[in-house]
Amino acid sequence: MTSMLAAQGISRPTATAGRNIASPATPGPGRTSDQHRLSVLLEAIELRQSADDLSAVLQKLVELVTRGLGVSSVTLYLAAKEDGLLHALATSAQHHRDHILEFPVEFGDGLTGSVAASGRARIINHAENSSDAVQIPGTPVEPESVMAVPLMCAQGTTGVLLASSEGYEEFLATDLDWLKVFGCLASGIVHESALQAVTDAERQNLKDQLLHAEKMRVLGEMASGVFHDINNILGAVIGRAEMMQYKTSDEEFKKALAQMEKIALQGAATVKRLQEFAKSHQDQEPAPTTLSQVIEDSLEVTRHRWETQAQQKGIIYKIVRNSDGPRVVRGVHPQLVDAVANLILNALDAMPQGGTLKIETSGEASTCVLTVCDTGVGMSAEQIGKVFSPFFTTKGPRGTGLGLTVVRDIIKRLEGKIDLASQPGEGTTFRIEFPSVPADGAPAQVQAEPEQPCGLRLLLVDDDHTILDVVAEALQDAGHKVDVFDNGGDAVDAITRNTYDVVVTDLGMPDVTGWDVARAAKLHEPRLPVLVISGWGAQYGDDCLGDTGVDAMLAKPFHLQQLRENVERLAKASRTAPQAR
Numbered sequence: 143m144t145s146m147l148a149a150q151g152i153s154r155p156t157a158t159a160g161r162n163i164a165s166p167a168t169p170g171p172g173r174t175s176d177q178h179r180l181s182v183l184l185e186a187i188e189l190r191q192s193a194d195d196l197s198a199v200l201q202k203l204v205e206l207v208t209r210g211l212g213v214s215s216v217t218l219y220l221a222a223k224e225d226g227l228l229h230a231l232a233t234s235a236q237h238h239r240d241h242i243l244e245f246p247v248e249f250g251d252g253l254t255g256s257v258a259a260s261g262r263a264r265i266i267n268h269a270e271n272s273s274d275a276v277q278i279p280g281t282p283v284e285p286e287s288v289m290a291v292p293l294m295c296a297q298g299t300t301g302v303l304l305a306s307s308e309g310y311e312e313f314l315a316t317d318l319d320w321l322k323v324f325g326c327l328a329s330g331i332v333h334e335s336a337l338q339a340v341t342d343a344e345r346q347n348l349k350d351q352l353l354h355a356e357k358m359r360v361l362g363e364m365a366s367g368v369f370h371d372i373n374n375i376l377g378a379v380i381g382r383a384e385m386m387q388y389k390t391s392d393e394e395f396k397k398a399l400a401q402m403e404k405i406a407l408q409g410a411a412t413v414k415r416l417q418e419f420a421k422s423h424q425d426q427e428p429a430p431t432t433l434s435q436v437i438e439d440s441l442e443v444t445r446h447r448w449e450t451q452a453q454q455k456g457i458i459y460k461i462v463r464n465s466d467g468p469r470v471v472r473g474v475h476p477q478l479v480d481a482v483a484n485l486i487l488n489a490l491d492a493m494p495q496g497g498t499l500k501i502e503t504s505g506e507a508s509t510c511v512l513t514v515c516d517t518g519v520g521m522s523a524e525q526i527g528k529v530f531s532p533f534f535t536t537k538g539p540r541g542t543g544l545g546l547t548v549v550r551d552i553i554k555r556l557e558g559k560i561d562l563a564s565q566p567g568e569g570t571t572f573r574i575e576f577p578s579v580p581a582d583g584a585p586a587q588v589q590a591e592p593e594q595p596c597g598l599r600l601l602l603v604d605d606d607h608t609i610l611d612v613v614a615e616a617l618q619d620a621g622h623k624v625d626v627f628d629n630g631g632d633a634v635d636a637i638t639r640n641t642y643d644v645v646v647t648d649l650g651m652p653d654v655t656g657w658d659v660a661r662a663a664k665l666h667e668p669r670l671p672v673l674v675i676s677g678w679g680a681q682y683g684d685d686c687l688g689d690t691g692v693d694a695m696l697a698k699p700f701h702l703q704q705l706r707e708n709v710e711r712l713a714k715a716s717r718t719a720p721q722a723r
């Protein structure tokens with residue numbers, strides 16, 4: 143629409159210039175001098191160093207032009223990506239400012255629009271009589287001359303600088319030349335400020351993300367303490383329930399106890415999954431992993447979303463699994479579960495009204511393929527190009543934009559490939575391709591049948607009495623003699639005085655910890671096996687036990703049978719081991 147700032151009752155500046163009252167183009171007495179114009183250009187150059195934000199820079203630019211030419215008003219328009227229109231972002235007009243700022247101009251319309259569309263500077267003198275100029279709604283029709291130059295960048299026109307002179311004066315070609323020079327300078331300044339604005343926004347985004355990551359870290363630390371306590375509680379419940387089942391002959395009671403044990407075990411499995419999730423797994427070596435197990439585990443960790451929450455919201459997700467046989471890949475199982483779970487969560491997000499989630503495996507001899515397919519909102523080609531970029535999200539503050547970045551990183555490290563196919567409204571399919579390994583590459587899980595040594599002399603130490611009682615009773619029931627301690631100091635003392643077949647110790651105890659007990663045991667008798675039972679156990683792999691003195695770890699909660707087997711296995715191994723000294 144408008145290109146002209148129609149006469150707006152703007153008072154004429156004292157240094158009116160740059161225009162002719164009459165037609166012959168002679169410099170009038172009010173014309174700003176060349177020297178003045180040059181100094182204004184120099185001022186504009188200095189704006190490049192200013193730390194102002196974009197809108198302040200734009201305002202300074204229009205004021206400089208107003209002063210440089212001595213005109214009534216200057217307005218700066220920038221093209222907006224969102225609607226493709228030219229928006230007035232700064233003006234030096236004193237009157238009708240709101241009308242000017244609120245009125246967007248289409249490319250091609252009036253002087254502003256035609257200069258933007260053609261990229262060519264232009265003057266319209268006596269604009270009130272010209273059909274090329276368009277009146278801004280809400281501004282009065284008065285004698286006025288206008289001229290405009292485009293603001294350009296490498297991609298084309300980014301905006302327009304429009305100068306307006308009230309009254310009967312005319313603009314000269316020299317005025318337009320000066321404005322062109324100013325326009326060139328302003329183009330660069332606007333471009334740099336706009337880039338700066340984007341970087342500022344990105345920096346803020348990054349800051350938010352770091353804050354979020356820090357919050358997650360603290361939450362993770364708090365959570366591991368909570369896992370420890372819950373494991374202890376569940377351990378005591380499971381142990382008691384198990385033992386009472388052996389001791390009672392009341393069938394009804396037995397059934398209730400078995401039910402209780404089952405529920406506590408389910409709780410324990412949930413805690414274990416959370417513990418696994420909290421670990422980074424960065425330092426784990428890839429090992430043969432079956433894709434169907436990865437799929438089952440990732441569906442399990444996301445169950446709350448596609449089952450519990452969906453039911454609460456009255457949404458139905460149909461989950462389809464199609465596995466074409468035991469496909470084995472080299473990977474770190476929990477990392478692969480993370481990756482597939484991320485794809486599942488994105489698929490569910492894309493189907494807010496419900497839909498079908500299909501997870502399939504396929505492939506040939508040398509490759510394994512896993513696809514996650516949804517019937518959700520899908521993506522445009524532009525979106526597809528951005529999904530793996532860090533921080534790209536369409537979910538607002540709810541999204542982090544990091545899910546797919548992490549997924550791609552995991553897959554890349556395993557020498558796999560990930561790509562996707564999607565259409566708006568047609569759903570999305572993510573496809574991961576791995577090099578396959580032979581199914582028999584998986585290490586055989588042969589469980590040696592433990593021979594049952596009986597009547598062992600055991601030392602048991604745990605600062606938690608609920609655990610201590612249950613474990614002691616279970617080991618005694620198995621026919622062993624158990625010395626029980628509730629602190630590490632007394633346990634270490636006993637180790638130096640007595641002879642034990644196995645030391646069973648908790649890890650996290652005040653003052654003297656399980657690590658201290660293990661070291662003391664090995665110092666006293668290098669062949670004395672040490673079994674650690676701990677709520678933290680899931681966070682230490684057997685491979686990181688090194689020379690800690692610990693021979694094996696059992697994570698709480700555990701079955702009492704597991705405990706007995708471990709104790710007896712260690713006792714047997716130490717008896718058959720070659721003498722160290």
Ligand code: ADP
Nearest residue numbers: 488489492529535536541542543544545546570
């Ligand atoms: P976040 O989920 O936090 O947004 P992601 O990296 O996981 O971050 O995903 C980035 C973006 O990719 C999402 O915001 C969404 O726009 C798009 N996306 C990912 N998966 C799907 C999908 N299955 N269907 C539609 N859009 C998706």
Ligand code: MG
Nearest residue numbers: 484488545546
């Ligand atoms: Mg995501």
